[in-house]
Amino acid sequence: MKKILVMIGIIAAAVSSCSDYIEEDSRSYVPADATYKTASGFQLLVNTNYAWLKGIYGGNPWLFEAGTDMYAEGRTPEPAGLSQYALLIPSSDNVGDLYNSCYQQIQAVNKTVYYSTITEQTPNLNTLVGEARYLRANAYFLLVQTYGGVPIVLDNITTPVLSFTRNTAEEVYTQIIADLDFALANVGTTAYGTTGRVNKRAVNDLLAKVYLTRGYETFAKADDFSKAAAYADAAIAGQGLNIPFNQLFVTTASGDNDLNAETIFSVQYDKASTSTDPTKLGNNQFYYFSSYLGGAETGAPLRSYNLCPTDYALGLYEKGDARWNATFMTEILEGPETTNGVTKTILYYPYYRSSNPATLKVRHFYEPKWFTPADKAAYMTTNASRLASTFVYHPWGEYSAAHTLIKNLDCYTIPVKKFDDANPTTPSSTGPVSTRDIIVARLGETYLVAAEAYLKAGNPGTGLDRLNEVRRRAGVANATLAQFNIDYILDERGRELLGEYKRWFDLKRTGTLVARASAHNYKIKEANFIGVDGKLKILRPIPQSALDLNQNKDFPQNPGY
Structure with a gap:
């Protein structure tokens, strides 16, 4: 734990595209104590709190999305423990990602x-503390959902602490609510798109x-x-x-539309501030x-070929x-682009x-679930002049994660385009890099x-009204009270x-x-979840590295491990 919880200094990184509000400023040459006792120095300290969000959300999303009904492994292996459960143990790859970054x-x-x-x-001052x-x-909410009860640490640690006691999940929720109650009483009300800061x-x-x-907990x-309903409203x-x-x-x-009027909170990136690294x-x-x-050979964005949509995820949508x-990028286009006097065909x-x-050719088309043979014939006729010589028509059921077991080729899983970056800071050959914001909370959710x-x-009528506002914007028919249950909500959240x-x-x-x-x-069976003593692996395990560093050996592991 000492590697996790010892103070590690200031991050010199801007975290907001609203750069007038949250600015990069390195004060490493000034003693921290003297700096933070000034109003301007304290503001910089609060800014670093926002910077740590990049460590939580900016890397691999395994702990958020792997091992679910919506996404599965494609051609590239995912961490077997987190994506399939059978091999999930406390020392599995990436198990500690949220544990480390949240602390x-x-x-x-x-x-x-x-x-x-x-x-x-x-x-x-209290406004800034409320934001923090x-x-x-x-951070504690992510931890308690992922690992259950964890140590509640509220002290400013400046020297190594080698022993921690595990608090209960109930105690962690109490602390979360105490922090949020303070925040609600003190943060501002200015629109998020204006300040880029936490508001009410x-x-x-x-x-x-x-x-x-918490309402689902024992x-x-x-x-x-x-x-929950009142706060959501x-x-x-x-x-x-x-x-x-x-x-x-x-x-x-x-540019991008990440700071639109429906964005409630996000991890903000600024292209200028990330250009150094x-x-x-x-x-x-x-x-x-x-x-x-x-990838680089076609000029297409570099993609990993994992966390690919499942047949279930793709089949959630109706005409x-x-x-x-x-x-989704339902058509992958190709076209000529010239760089340094050299013209080549670029994909995507x-x-x-x-x-x-209108002059671009279609290389790949992914047929939606609702297509009939007549729909296919109409598409092929209408778009005949647009089809590339190497055009591939992907029928429904032949472009999900599981289809890689049958046909394991580039572009044989439909790409998710909603996170695309039209202005990458580096060529695809450099690696996976984007400076688009990561939206953590938005109005639709x-x-x-x-x-x-x-x-x-116990008020399903009002709940149905809230869900149907989401469906109204999507352009589909209202759900009925007879349909409205947790499974339907999970389907709607998936869409x-x-x-x-x-x-x-x-x-x-x-x-x-x-x-x-x-x-x-397709990679998961119910038996995969059965762990030690027949307990189900629902929570992720407390990372072995945290247990090894903790001198308090009376620190229980989660069930199933």
């Missing part, structure tokens, strides 16, 4: 809270998720679901879902949820759902960069949180939030992880 976040906030008592007292405590609450809306949104999740309070604040879905994640040569200061989100597209074409990127898209909370609180770092938590929260993963992920 780094927590330590940064603890330092902020400590200096808030001795720094220059200013009118906005929101970030600490978010973000706090209400996280409180809704915390109460909703130690739940009787009013957890009703509180406070975050919604009467705002409809009025931005077309295909504009929420739009990326163009002139883009492979470390950018993020990897766009790299997953697709097949390998050919007319705007989210289908907004989420011409979709974003061509000034005359808040409506679905409200829907679930109202259902669980709305595909790839957005939510799915493992959704299945774990609702108690459906074993049934849904084993039903829809």
Whole structure:
């Protein structure tokens, strides 16, 4: 644990594209104590709290998405323990990713809270502390969902601490809510897109998720679901879902729409601030949820060929759902591009960069589930002049993760395009690097949180209204009260939030992880979850490295390990 929780200094990195508000500023040549006792130095300390979000969300998303019903292994192996459970042990690859990064976040906030008592007292001091405590609450929320009870550490640690006691999950939730209550009373109300900082809306949104999740636990309070519904409605604040879905994640040569009016909180990146070391200061989100597209040799973006959509995920969409074409690259285009006087045929990127898209050829087309033979014939006839000489028509059922067992070729899994970066900072040969923001909370999800909370609180009519607002924006028919249950909500969350770092938590929260993963992920059987003493591997194991460093050997491991 000492590697996790010892203070590791200031990150000199900007975390907001609103660079006027959260700026990069290295003060390593000034003693920390003297710097943080000034108003400007304390502001920089708070800024580093935001920077730690990159460590939590910017790398591999295995702990968020692997081993679920929505995504499965393609050609590239995923960490076997996290993606398939049978081999999941405390020393498995990537098990400690959130444990380490969340405690780094927590330590940064603890330092902020400590200096808030001795720094220059200013009118906005509690606002800044409220922002920091929101970030600490978010880190503990990720930890308690993933690992169960963990040590609650609130001190500013400046010397190695070698022994920690495990708190219960119930105690962790109490601490999370205490932090968020303080934050709600103190943070500002200015729109997130203006400041890039935690505001009351973000706090209400996280409180809704915390109460909703605790409501499923054995130690739940009787009013957890009703509180979750109330906080979700406070975050919604009467705002409809009025931005077309295909504009929420739009990326163009002139910029992105990440800070739109429906973004509640995000991990922000700025291209200028990452240019000094883009492979470390950018993020990897766009790299997953697709097949390998050919990479540098075709000019296509580098993709990993894992966390590929399952047949279940792809089959969630019905005809007319705007989210289908907004989420997936249903046609892969090719076209000529000239660089340094050399012209070659480029794959995929011409979709974003061509000034005359009508002239581009279609290399791959992925048939949606609802296509009939007549639909296929119409597509082929209508687009005959657009089809490349190497055109491939992918019938329904032949481009999911499982299809790689039959045909293991580039572009044989449909790419998820919602995280694409039309302006990568480095060529695809350099590695998986994007400077697009990672959206952690947005209004569409808040409506679905409200829907679930109202259902669980015994008010399904209001819950259905919240869910149907999401479906209205998608352009599909309202769900009925007879359809409205947890499974339907999980399906709707799948359609709305595909790839957005939510799915493992959704299945774990609702108690459906074993049934849904084993039903829809071709790599997983129910028996995979059975661990030591017949206990199910629902929580991830406490990392072995943390246990080894902890001199308190009376620190229990999770069931099944």
